[in-house]
Amino acid sequence: MMIFIVIIAVMASVGLIFGLVLAFANKKLAVEMNPLIHVVEDILPKGQCGACGFAGCQAYAEAVVLDKDVAPNLCIPGKKAVADQVAKLTGKAADDLEPRYAFVKCWQAPAGNSKYVYDGVDNCWAAALLQGGPKECAYGCIGLGSCVSACVFDALHIGEDGLPKVNRKNCTGCGKCAEACPKSVISMIPVNAHVAVHCNSKKKGAEVRKVCKIGCIACGACVKSCPYDAITMVDNLAVVNSAICVEKCDDPVCMEKCPTKVLQSYMLDPNALLKKAINQ
Amino acid sequence: MFGKRKWGIHPNTHKTLTDGKAIENGKLPQKVVIPVSQHIGAASKPIVKKGDEVKKGQLIAEGCGPVSSNTHATISGKVTSVADQPHPVMGKCLAITIESDGKDEWAEDVLTKRDWQKLNAEEIINIIKAAGIVGLGGATFPTYVKLCPPKEYPIDTLIINGAECEPYLTSDHRMMLEYTERLATGILILKKVLSVKNVILGIEDNKQDAVAATEKALAGTGVKVVAVPTRYPHGAEKTLIKLLTGREVPSGKLPMAVGIVVQNVGTSIAVCDAVRDGMPLLERVVTVSGSAIKEPKNLNLRIGASFADAIEVCGGYSAPPEKIIAGGPMMGVTQYTTEAPIIKGVNGILAFTKEKINDGPQIACIRCGKCLTACPMGLNPSMLSILGERSLAEEALNDYHLMDCIECGCCAYVCPAKRRIVHLIRYSKKLSAKKKEVSK
Numbered sequence: 001m002m003i004f005i006v007i008i009a010v011m012a013s014v015g016l017i018f019g020l021v022l023a024f025a026n027k028k029l030a031v032e033m034n035p036l037i038h039v040v041e042d043i044l045p046k047g048q049c050g051a052c053g054f055a056g057c058q059a060y061a062e063a064v065v066l067d068k069d070v071a072p073n074l075c076i077p078g079k080k081a082v083a084d085q086v087a088k089l090t091g092k093a094a095d096d097l098e099p100r101y102a103f104v105k106c107w108q109a110p111a112g113n114s115k116y117v118y119d120g121v122d123n124c125w126a127a128a129l130l131q132g133g134p135k136e137c138a139y140g141c142i143g144l145g146s147c148v149s150a151c152v153f154d155a156l157h158i159g160e161d162g163l164p165k166v167n168r169k170n171c172t173g174c175g176k177c178a179e180a181c182p183k184s185v186i187s188m189i190p191v192n193a194h195v196a197v198h199c200n201s202k203k204k205g206a207e208v209r210k211v212c213k214i215g216c217i218a219c220g221a222c223v224k225s226c227p228y229d230a231i232t233m234v235d236n237l238a239v240v241n242s243a244i245c246v247e248k249c250d251d252p253v254c255m256e257k258c259p260t261k262v263l264q265s266y267m268l269d270p271n272a273l274l275k276k277a278i279n280q
Numbered sequence: 281m282f283g284k285r286k287w288g289i290h291p292n293t294h295k296t297l298t299d300g301k302a303i304e305n306g307k308l309p310q311k312v313v314i315p316v317s318q319h320i321g322a323a324s325k326p327i328v329k330k331g332d333e334v335k336k337g338q339l340i341a342e343g344c345g346p347v348s349s350n351t352h353a354t355i356s357g358k359v360t361s362v363a364d365q366p367h368p369v370m371g372k373c374l375a376i377t378i379e380s381d382g383k384d385e386w387a388e389d390v391l392t393k394r395d396w397q398k399l400n401a402e403e404i405i406n407i408i409k410a411a412g413i414v415g416l417g418g419a420t421f422p423t424y425v426k427l428c429p430p431k432e433y434p435i436d437t438l439i440i441n442g443a444e445c446e447p448y449l450t451s452d453h454r455m456m457l458e459y460t461e462r463l464a465t466g467i468l469i470l471k472k473v474l475s476v477k478n479v480i481l482g483i484e485d486n487k488q489d490a491v492a493a494t495e496k497a498l499a500g501t502g503v504k505v506v507a508v509p510t511r512y513p514h515g516a517e518k519t520l521i522k523l524l525t526g527r528e529v530p531s532g533k534l535p536m537a538v539g540i541v542v543q544n545v546g547t548s549i550a551v552c553d554a555v556r557d558g559m560p561l562l563e564r565v566v567t568v569s570g571s572a573i574k575e576p577k578n579l580n581l582r583i584g585a586s587f588a589d590a591i592e593v594c595g596g597y598s599a600p601p602e603k604i605i606a607g608g609p610m611m612g613v614t615q616y617t618t619e620a621p622i623i624k625g626v627n628g629i630l631a632f633t634k635e636k637i638n639d640g641p642q643i644a645c646i647r648c649g650k651c652l653t654a655c656p657m658g659l660n661p662s663m664l665s666i667l668g669e670r671s672l673a674e675e676a677l678n679d680y681h682l683m684d685c686i687e688c689g690c691c692a693y694v695c696p697a698k699r700r701i702v703h704l705i706r707y708s709k710k711l712s713a714k715k716k717e718v719s720k
Contacts, residue, residue, distance in 0.1 A: 115616045119639070120700055120703050121669075121700055121703050121704055121707055123671075123707060125707055125710055125714075126703055126704070126710075129707065129710060130371075130613075131367075131369070131370065131371030131372075131613070132372060133371075138372055179718075203364075207364070
């Protein structure tokens with residue numbers, strides 16, 4: 001019986017000593033931290049995507065609380081709701097944040113457009129090392145899903161045709177997928193833009209035609225048809241200035257004029273529109 | 281203890297298919313496609329345009345930047361296009377297409393006989409630079425850059441690489457036998473340029489006839505001919521240096537850091553042609569071999585002739601090819617089209633039937649450690665491949681010496697799990713280069 005009492009007494013005194021040491025350390029060596037940082041961090045979406053330009057959500061929370069020059073609206077996934085809350089907590093004014101979405105520019109399914117059978121590492125960058133990738137078009141989507149694995153918000157998946165599809169409900173516009181693409185097929189677009197260029201090829205028309213029937217052939221019909229000069233031809237590829245489109249245009253004639261139907265509306269299902277256009 | 285470790289592999293060399301066959305001249309191609317980027321460094325800049333008449337040996341694209349190379353017309357005829365064409369390594373590349381006029385005329389003032397003994401080092405380097413000579417062993421590093429090392433690296437040894445350790449390839453072997461006199465002159469020219477006393481010609485001991493021939497030709501010149509054991513990759517620059525001199529090139533450095541310059545035998549012959557006869561680099565010897573080729577041969581081909589031309593000279597295919605490779609089976613690049621042109625770095629064209637290809641599904645690493653014993657650089661390929669699969673390029677770079685990998689392929693050759701180790705390592709290298717770019 002005695003032995004139990006001794007053990008309990010020894011353990012209790014050891015526990016007491018360590019407890020006192022810890023209590024002392026907690027008081028003496030405490031790091032002063034602004035409690036606001038934790039509050040702000042809790043509001044952020046915790047995707048750790050880095051779209052704000054900081055190393056992660058905690059780093060941004062620290063910066064936005066402590067540095068008065070860091071804007072409260074840098075969290076792109078959080079959109080306006082988070083920006084407003086952060087602004088309120090930090091006492092800064094939040095500018096309007098334009099939401100954006102990921103947009104896959106290439107429409108050519110990789111299966112029907114390959115120059116060789118690829119049997120290597122399952123990653124677009126690795127495939128691109130071997131003579132520019134298995135796709136005939138040097139600018140097209142390889143379709144091995146490097147963007148899908150880069151997405152932390154589960155907003156991308158590879159569709160039946162082998163191309164990545166964006167789920168706009170989940171897409172926060174952080175831009176990680178655009179960075180993960182070796183061919184720069186994904187671009188970030190403003191959410192209210194209505195005319196998109198569904199091609200990424202910077203080749204001349206004849207060369208595009210050889211490898212792809214639905215690519216931009218740089219004919220310039222869209223440039224000529226646009227009454228507001230919103231479209232320009234850069235490196236054999238039509239580029240639409242969405243700001244002008246949204247502001248001035250309500251009847252996009254460019255979409256009708258495009259011979260290869262590369263200029264199409266940004267819709268949840270662009271293929272439906274394409275089919276409609278072809279049937280007409 | 282580790283110095284005596286037996287690294288590398290010893291695959292069946294398959295060299296008997298072509299090592300007894302004399303070099304044949306390919307027929308004059310109807311059309312050549314000459315890419316502007318056939319070397320390491322900046323691409324050369326085209327100075328001809330569509331419709332121009334060009335002569336053989338005429339400069340058609342100029343090197344630009346400190347590491348670059350000139351490109352010459354290899355036949356006479358008319359430039360029919362300056363546009364993107366297939367390229368055996370890069371997939372697609374800007375290239376100058378010349379259609380032959382059938383005359384094969386030399387441009388004026390190209391062929392000039394010179395007495396190289398009267399030229400000084402600088403003049404010789406300028407001739408080599410103008411002739412567009414690059415390392416013909418396959419790496420295609422511009423030769424003139426190697427010949428002017430920075431002052432802080434004094435060079436005391438010149439190594440001529442005649443090891444030719446890749447299976448199937450016999451082009452260097454045949455050149456040493458048939459172009460012995462040109463090779464000897466080329467070596468002496470390089471020796472003079474670098475002003476070194478110690479010159480070693482390293483040849484693998486499965487080519488005893490080449491050792492005997494070169495020894496005879498180089499007798500009394502002070503050039504040592506050394507037979508090295510046959511083992512892959514003894515022809516890799518860094519392993520050959522270790523083997524012949526015992527020096528080890530430090531991680532991330534070039535051979536000049538230990539006072540050594542390495543040149544291939546083909547390069548030495550090209551140097552002789554350029555300096556003594558004024559001939560720019562227009563042709564190279566290519567081994568066409570493999571189980572799907574009817575009559576394997578060593579061919580002397582114009583740069584820019586297509587793979588299909590070369591295969592046709594060898595009687596075409598004996599069986600439908602499953603895989604066509606530019607270069608050797610260990611380090612070569614698989615081709616998707618035989619339209620691709622022969623460029624300066626292509627030392628072999630191999631076509632294999634399905635049975636000959638060691639292919640199969642890749643499984644997880646079983647940690648057997650075979651690749652560790654095979655790696656000539658003493659790396660841990662198994663770990664590098666696992667890090668590659670997980671895209672952890674930074675860890676591979678900092679903790680596992682990613683950049684020291686010479687991509688010889690020994691690890692992938694011995695791997696029982698058929699893992700694409702080299703591909704994963706190349707992917708990691710690409711990722712870390714990309715990260716570096718982003719952080720800039």
